[in-house]
Amino acid sequence: MDWFKRAKEGLQPQKKKEMPELWLKCNACGEIIYKKELEKNFFVCTKCNFHFRMKSSEYIANLLDDNQFDEFNSNLTSVDFLKFKASKRYSDQIKTAIKKTGQNDAIRTGFGKIHGHEIVVCIMDFSFIGGSMGSVVGEKIARAVDEAIKRHLPLMIISASGGARMMEGAISLMQLAKTSSRLAKLSEAGLPYISLITDPTTGGVTASYAMLGDINIAEPGALIGFAGPRVIKQTIGQDLPDGFQRSDFQLHHGFLDAVVSRHDMKNKLKEVLDFTMDVQIAAEDLNGELMPETMPELAELPLPDSDNLADEAVNN
Amino acid sequence: MSEFVLDFEKPLFELESRIREMKEYSENENVEIADEITRLQQKAKKLRAEIYSKLTRWQRLQLARHPQRPYTRDYIERMIDGFFEMHGDRAFGDDPAMIAGFGRLGDKKVAIVGHQKGRTTKQKLHRNFGMPHPEGYRKALRAMRLAAKFKRPIICLVDTPGAFPGIGAEERGQAEAIARNLFEMSRLPVPIIIIIIGEGASGGALGIGVGDRVLMMENTWYSVISPEGCAAILWRDSTKAEEAAEAMKLTVDDLLELGVVDSCIKEPTGGAHQKYDAAAQILKETILAELVELEKLPPEDLIEARVEKYAKMGFFNE
Numbered sequence: 352m353d354w355f356k357r358a359k360e361g362l363q364p365q366k367k368k369e370m371p372e373l374w375l376k377c378n379a380c381g382e383i384i385y386k387k388e389l390e391k392n393f394f395v396c397t398k399c400n401f402h403f404r405m406k407s408s409e410y411i412a413n414l415l416d417d418n419q420f421d422e423f424n425s426n427l428t429s430v431d432f433l434k435f436k437a438s439k440r441y442s443d444q445i446k447t448a449i450k451k452t453g454q455n456d457a458i459r460t461g462f463g464k465i466h467g468h469e470i471v472v473c474i475m476d477f478s479f480i481g482g483s484m485g486s487v488v489g490e491k492i493a494r495a496v497d498e499a500i501k502r503h504l505p506l507m508i509i510s511a512s513g514g515a516r517m518m519e520g521a522i523s524l525m526q527l528a529k530t531s532s533r534l535a536k537l538s539e540a541g542l543p544y545i546s547l548i549t550d551p552t553t554g555g556v557t558a559s560y561a562m563l564g565d566i567n568i569a570e571p572g573a574l575i576g577f578a579g580p581r582v583i584k585q586t587i588g589q590d591l592p593d594g595f596q597r598s599d600f601q602l603h604h605g606f607l608d609a610v611v612s613r614h615d616m617k618n619k620l621k622e623v624l625d626f627t628m629d630v631q632i633a634a635e636d637l638n639g640e641l642m643p644e645t646m647p648e649l650a651e652l653p654l655p656d657s658d659n660l661a662d663e664a665v666n667n
Numbered sequence: 668m669s670e671f672v673l674d675f676e677k678p679l680f681e682l683e684s685r686i687r688e689m690k691e692y693s694e695n696e697n698v699e700i701a702d703e704i705t706r707l708q709q710k711a712k713k714l715r716a717e718i719y720s721k722l723t724r725w726q727r728l729q730l731a732r733h734p735q736r737p738y739t740r741d742y743i744e745r746m747i748d749g750f751f752e753m754h755g756d757r758a759f760g761d762d763p764a765m766i767a768g769f770g771r772l773g774d775k776k777v778a779i780v781g782h783q784k785g786r787t788t789k790q791k792l793h794r795n796f797g798m799p800h801p802e803g804y805r806k807a808l809r810a811m812r813l814a815a816k817f818k819r820p821i822i823c824l825v826d827t828p829g830a831f832p833g834i835g836a837e838e839r840g841q842a843e844a845i846a847r848n849l850f851e852m853s854r855l856p857v858p859i860i861i862i863i864i865g866e867g868a869s870g871g872a873l874g875i876g877v878g879d880r881v882l883m884m885e886n887t888w889y890s891v892i893s894p895e896g897c898a899a900i901l902w903r904d905s906t907k908a909e910e911a912a913e914a915m916k917l918t919v920d921d922l923l924e925l926g927v928v929d930s931c932i933k934e935p936t937g938g939a940h941q942k943y944d945a946a947a948q949i950l951k952e953t954i955l956a957e958l959v960e961l962e963k964l965p966p967e968d969l970i971e972a973r974v975e976k977y978a979k980m981g982f983f984n985e
Binding site for chain 2 (some may be wrong): 435486515516519520522525555558578600605
């Protein structure tokens with residue numbers, strides 16, 4: 352069996368080169384898709400319509416006019432105030448997550464426009480410690496609400512989260528109360544809040560702001576629930592039905608207004624903003640290939656100057 | 668009172684049974700050992716004070732879960748006159764894991780809601796171990812709205828290992844029910860006093876836990892998840908619950924320091940399960956004193972202060 356032995360010594364296996372991921376495999380149907388193709392298709396599988404998880408930057412590109420996001424409070428970072436250590440130290444987890452994601456925490460907040468409507472947008476990143484909600488997420492949402500009230504703007508939160516961040520103990524639980532009470536204030540100010548729920552959204556985030564939208568919209572196939580499926584399975588000791596806690600399940604049970612594909616999302620959001628806000632949209636702000644056919648009519652409308660816009664807003 | 672003895676109570680329990688034996692012996696045999704008995708009683712008193720003055724977090728949690736610990740109904744029976752219990756959420760059903768109703772607390776008319784655990788196996792099942800379904804939270808909200816309509820303060824007694832994680836609970840919107848309560852409770856124009864009387868686990872506790880004052884009884888715990896749940900997720904080993912309890916900092920002393928709760932309600936030495944009446948009396952007096960303060964505030968100020976109270980909770984770098 353000599354021929355199986357390596358004849359020459361000193362041969363080194365070739366080092367694996369870091370290759371950029373050019374191709375991605377669909378989690379649902381297994382289709383291999385060229386990444387560029389996927390990007391163009393809003394990270395939706397071209398074969399089976401499966402919605403891949405997206406980063407905050409990708410939501411910005413897909414939903415906000417001209418990819419413009421005027422971010423605020425991005426400098427807020429988490430503190431390990433309990434000196435929490437399980438299998439890892441919380442302080443190390445924070446550092447690693449910042450390095451890995453390039454974000455300072457699990458949410459980004461800022462101003463943008465959706466088909467001309469100015470809006471305050473909060474976008475969660477599931478890749479940052481499972482999108483968990485600690486003090487930073489709570490504070491940034493609270494401040495985003497304050498900005499919306501101050502400038503009389505609508506608010507949208509795009510959720511993606513495993514729930515409250517256990518490493519912050521009871522303080523993370525209090526973020527549920529902090530965010531919900533702020534949203535109640537926004538509601539009283541007569542401003543709309545759209546909750547856009549993406550895969551996955553569970554635990555404390557579902558049990559606070561994700562379920563509190565004037566309008567709740569989810570992406571197709573997203574896992575949305577209070578308890579995670581594993582916990583439920585353990586508790587009741589039986590398998591869970593197909594589609595349990597997915598978007599269609601939540602729609603069927605009455606907790607969502609709509610399940611909307613990424614291809615239609617921006618237009619759907621515009622419909623909500625058109626109904627809830629008294630602001631007229633300047634024609635030049637209406638752009639992009641996503642506009643429905645009816646839109647050009649709007650161009651006939653007189654263009655409001657900014658003063659009028661502010662007046663209308665105050666009267667809203 | 669209780670026959671259930673926790674590990675750390677054993678030395679005390681043994682000493683006390685020895686005292687009992689000696690008393691019996693002295694009576695039956697007519698032997699004069701009063702001095703010795705007094706000496707042992709002194710020792711027991713000292714030992715009791717010592718044990719309960721330096722409980723670990725895990726030991727407090729065990730007291731919070733003590734099978735003889737007074738539950739919501741035990742307090743209602745002792746504190747509230749003319750209690751009218753409300754039932755049902757007017758949408759799906761009635762949830763026995765949540766009690767809601769109204770009555771008189773001293774000279775105040777109050778609404779009262781609380782998680783309810785069961786004592787016997789049958790009761791435990793009936794009360795679903797104090798783990799409400801969505802209809803429980805919606806029933807509680809109904810009682811709280813009623814209180815707001817008639818300008819009566821609200822008392823919430825928190826004692827739950829968590830909101831129930833089951834198929835029906837998810838179908839009927841456990842998350843939405845809890846979220847709705849947080850949202851609504853933050854703007855009710857009447858005083859709301861929250862008291863953690865046993866276990867305060869996660870959203871299931873907070874679902875009736877947003878208020879102007881949050882008080883914790885001495886031997887209770889309150890956190891984002893049970894130590895067992897935390898250990899299962901972060902240690903991947905639910906037997907590490909004791910470690911998780913220490914790490915999560917879930918006792919009243921911890922939460923006073925973090926600013927999550929406003930004050931601690933003392934319990935009779937040895938825990939509320941030793942003396943129900945005394946525990947209920949302390950609770951009643953504490954609530955009445957807090958109400959006097961809160962009722963001075965006009966509703967707008969009350970709501971503003973409530974939102975501000977939660978706004979301050981959080982630690983971060985900027």
